[in-house]
Amino acid sequence: MLKRNMWMVGLGCLLLLLSRVEAQGFEDLVSKYTSENGQKFMQPLGDVFGANLNSGWYHGAHISAIGLHVELGVKGMVALIGEKQKTFTAETDPGFYPPTEVEVPTVFGKREIVEVQGKNQSTGLPSGAVCAFPGGMNAKMIPIAVPQVTVGGILGTEVSIRWLAYNLNEDFGRLSMTGVGIRHSISQYIPLCPVDLAVGGFMQNFKMGDIVEAKTLAFGAQGSKSFSVLTLYGGIGYENSSLKIHYEDDDGETVNFDLTGSNKVRMTVGAALRLAVLTLHADYNISNQNVLVVGIGLGN
Amino acid sequence: MKRKMILILLSALILMMGCTSQLFHTVATFNLTRVIPVDQTGYFRKAALIAKDDVLAALGLPEKSRIKKINIETLTVSVTKRSGNTATALKVSGTVYEAGNPAAKEFMFKDYPVPLPTTSSELANYGITMLIEKGINKLKQNIQNFATKLGQIQGVYYEIEGDTNPAGQKIALDIALTVNASIEYDYCADVLSELFSGEKCDIE
Numbered sequence: 001m002l003k004r005n006m007w008m009v010g011l012g013c014l015l016l017l018l019s020r021v022e023a024q025g026f027e028d029l030v031s032k033y034t035s036e037n038g039q040k041f042m043q044p045l046g047d048v049f050g051a052n053l054n055s056g057w058y059h060g061a062h063i064s065a066i067g068l069h070v071e072l073g074v075k076g077m078v079a080l081i082g083e084k085q086k087t088f089t090a091e092t093d094p095g096f097y098p099p100t101e102v103e104v105p106t107v108f109g110k111r112e113i114v115e116v117q118g119k120n121q122s123t124g125l126p127s128g129a130v131c132a133f134p135g136g137m138n139a140k141m142i143p144i145a146v147p148q149v150t151v152g153g154i155l156g157t158e159v160s161i162r163w164l165a166y167n168l169n170e171d172f173g174r175l176s177m178t179g180v181g182i183r184h185s186i187s188q189y190i191p192l193c194p195v196d197l198a199v200g201g202f203m204q205n206f207k208m209g210d211i212v213e214a215k216t217l218a219f220g221a222q223g224s225k226s227f228s229v230l231t232l233y234g235g236i237g238y239e240n241s242s243l244k245i246h247y248e249d250d251d252g253e254t255v256n257f258d259l260t261g262s263n264k265v266r267m268t269v270g271a272a273l274r275l276a277v278l279t280l281h282a283d284y285n286i287s288n289q290n291v292l293v294v295g296i297g298l299g300n
Numbered sequence: 301m302k303r304k305m306i307l308i309l310l311s312a313l314i315l316m317m318g319c320t321s322q323l324f325h326t327v328a329t330f331n332l333t334r335v336i337p338v339d340q341t342g343y344f345r346k347a348a349l350i351a352k353d354d355v356l357a358a359l360g361l362p363e364k365s366r367i368k369k370i371n372i373e374t375l376t377v378s379v380t381k382r383s384g385n386t387a388t389a390l391k392v393s394g395t396v397y398e399a400g401n402p403a404a405k406e407f408m409f410k411d412y413p414v415p416l417p418t419t420s421s422e423l424a425n426y427g428i429t430m431l432i433e434k435g436i437n438k439l440k441q442n443i444q445n446f447a448t449k450l451g452q453i454q455g456v457y458y459e460i461e462g463d464t465n466p467a468g469q470k471i472a473l474d475i476a477l478t479v480n481a482s483i484e485y486d487y488c489a490d491v492l493s494e495l496f497s498g499e500k501c502d503i504e
Binding site for chain 1: 325373432435496498
């Protein structure tokens with residue numbers, strides 16, 4: 001029971017990027033934003049979520065043509081939050097005078113509230129009105145962890161599966177994630193190829209009750225070179241992701257965010273260490289949203 | 301079994317980072333709308349009450365939170381025309397005073413021009429851009445006192461007065477005055493301190 005709780009709590013802390021397994025927390029965060037500003041406030045969450053999920057699928061390009069290979073592992077992805085993801089340009093609400101554009105925190109930005117003072121249109125004197133924008137979470141990085149099973153060695157092809165399912169609570173409902181990736185060795189067709197080469201495609205669905213739905217798609221080419229127990233690998237790929245958040249508060253007001261991840265093309269560089277049945281790997285992914293991946297796997 | 305062990309190990313490592321209760325600063329909006337029916341010719345003056353309980357009901361803050369301040373963001377006038385109306389425009393002023401003390405009224409806006417809709421199905425909606433600081437501050441202070449349960453005052457009136465433009469026309473309208481307010485408050489949430497920088501929660 002304790003182990004199960006540890007797994008639940010750890011996963012909950014990671015997967016619920018908002019860090020609170022309570023609907024009230026979500027309301028607190030977004031209650032100010034039901035207009036266009038809200039989309040911009042939440043955009044970094046869409047970027048981070050998509051970039052994290054699209055990471056960690058592989059740790060090399062060698063795929064055997066024969067001989068079954070099975071690996072069970074966990075992939076930890078950490079999106080590093082840069083300064084440019086911490087602010088956006090917001091507009092004051094309609095009816096506020098003067099209409100003003102102002103730099104304010106995103107969901108990952110600083111915690112300080114930003115205020116804009118209103119003026120009387122005819123006199124130019126302060127009107128007493130104030131348009132206030134909420135502070136963010138002041139995030140340094142956002143991690144996510146997923147279990148992954150990879151089965152390969154069938155005609156130079158391997159299939160990876162990610163799967164999670166858990167009932168969170170009454171507010172958020174059921175969390176579920178399914179992902180599948182398929183890769184095929186290209187170097188098997190190139191005689192005396194000095195490096196291993198592969199191509200692959202990966203897709204995932206993530207749902208948290210009726211509130212959050214995310215989809216990702218990625219494909220790309222990978223290369224690697226092994227030196228004894230060490231493998232250096234890299235890749236280039238194209239990806240997209242979407243994150244939809246739909247929430248209805250206690251007063252019946254709905255909050256909708258439809259976010260598209262900013263990552264399109266990514267480059268990956270990494271290294272893997274294979275020690276008998278244990279594989280440790282780490283890679284760095286360079287794109288609009290950079291991601292650090294660490295993984296551990298057990299398999300033949 | 302191996303898979304479970306890995307997951308548990310990873311979770312344990314994550315938990316070692318430690319969840320701490322940190323302080324967050326945020327803003328929530330709420331609206332207070334009163335519809336004032338006007339059915340007369342020429343000058344009118346009508347008042348509507350915002351009761352302390354209305355403000356408290358509109359807030360709905362989390363348990364572990366601390367109100368910092370109330371803002372008035374905008375004041376909006378919406379006008380719906382009823383049959384018999386011949387007025388084409390209004391010039392209205394808005395004042396605010398505490399319940400039981402009408403002598404202490406302050407203007408929130410003065411002689412604000414409000415063009416009226418041409419048909420009864422249309423809704424004219426105007427953000428008032430000529431707000432007067434003294435009146436807005438009075439309204440804000442009263443709402444803040446209600447929210448923080450300070451003082452003995454149980455409500456605040458806002459009053460709309462005005463005439464048609466040109467004067468003396470028949471008015472048959474529903475005038476809705478909406479106060480769009482926001483509340484700045486602190487709340488506490490448990491987060492992983494390695495991932496989020498912030499002050500520790502100091503709300504009891």
